[in-house]
Amino acid sequence: MVLTLRGFKIHKELLDPTAQEALVEALRNVLKAAPLFRPDTPYGKPMSVRMTAAGTYGWFSDKSGYKYIPAHPNGQPWPEIPSQVLSIWDSVTGLERRPECCLINYYGPDAKMGMHRDHDEADFQWPVVSISLGDAALFRIGNTTRGGKTESIWLQSGDVVVMGGDARLCYHGVDRIRAGSSTLLPKGGRINLTLRVVD
Numbered sequence: 654m655v656l657t658l659r660g661f662k663i664h665k666e667l668l669d670p671t672a673q674e675a676l677v678e679a680l681r682n683v684l685k686a687a688p689l690f691r692p693d694t695p696y697g698k699p700m701s702v703r704m705t706a707a708g709t710y711g712w713f714s715d716k717s718g719y720k721y722i723p724a725h726p727n728g729q730p731w732p733e734i735p736s737q738v739l740s741i742w743d744s745v746t747g748l749e750r751r752p753e754c755c756l757i758n759y760y761g762p763d764a765k766m767g768m769h770r771d772h773d774e775a776d777f778q779w780p781v782v783s784i785s786l787g788d789a790a791l792f793r794i795g796n797t798t799r800g801g802k803t804e805s806i807w808l809q810s811g812d813v814v815v816m817g818g819d820a821r822l823c824y825h826g827v828d829r830i831r832a833g834s835s836t837l838l839p840k841g842g843r844i845n846l847t848l849r850v851v852d
């Protein structure tokens with residue numbers, strides 16, 4: 654089932670439990686090679702989400718701002734994006750072009766993500782694809798400018814969201830996680846993958 658909310662295409666339960674398990678297994682290797690870290694916002698406050706990445710680029714934030722970087726803060730190149738993840742991109746976008754960054758966000762029980770737009774990429778014609786695994790998250794969608802009315806939807810494990818077209822530059826964020834709502838991740842919490850064409 655695909656829902657459209659303000660141009661965000663939400664593929665409910667696109668990934669069945671077996672596909673979700675396989676994805677978690679593939680991510681285990683990525684996380685071993687590129688451990689989660691907690692970036693600082695440009696305002697100096699640590700983010701509540703921990704993150705890492707796979708692909709040519711990883712997304713990074715510190716006092717100097719937001720940017721894409723070619724290696725993990727520990728100096729190692731980012732691992733490759735797992736093939737299962739690329740197949741999901743292929744199936745929901747139908748594009749020849751593939752993403753160069755798979756950002757991996759880990760939300761513990763108290764983590765959230767403030768309203769923002771993804772606008773550090775070179776070309777906004779390419780969509781952003783987001784994959785939810787583990788605990789459910791209350792996802793809020795706003796407008797192309799900050800403020801105004803918003804709408805929220807719970808994203809469940811296995812849901813895949815495509816932000817393309819006018820929705821590509823819409824504000825969005827995660828208000829909260831419903832801790833314990835999924836048993837997919839052994840330690841609980843939520844993993845969100847966002848796939849982006851960077852260059």
Ligand SMILES: O=C(O)CCC(=O)C(=O)O
Pocket residue numbers: 756758766771783790792808825826827845847
């Ligand atoms: O966790 C989510 O569902 C959204 C993540 C997000 O918006 C981002 O990483 O830019």
Ligand SMILES: [Fe+2]
Pocket residue numbers: 769770771825
């Ligand atoms: Fe985002």
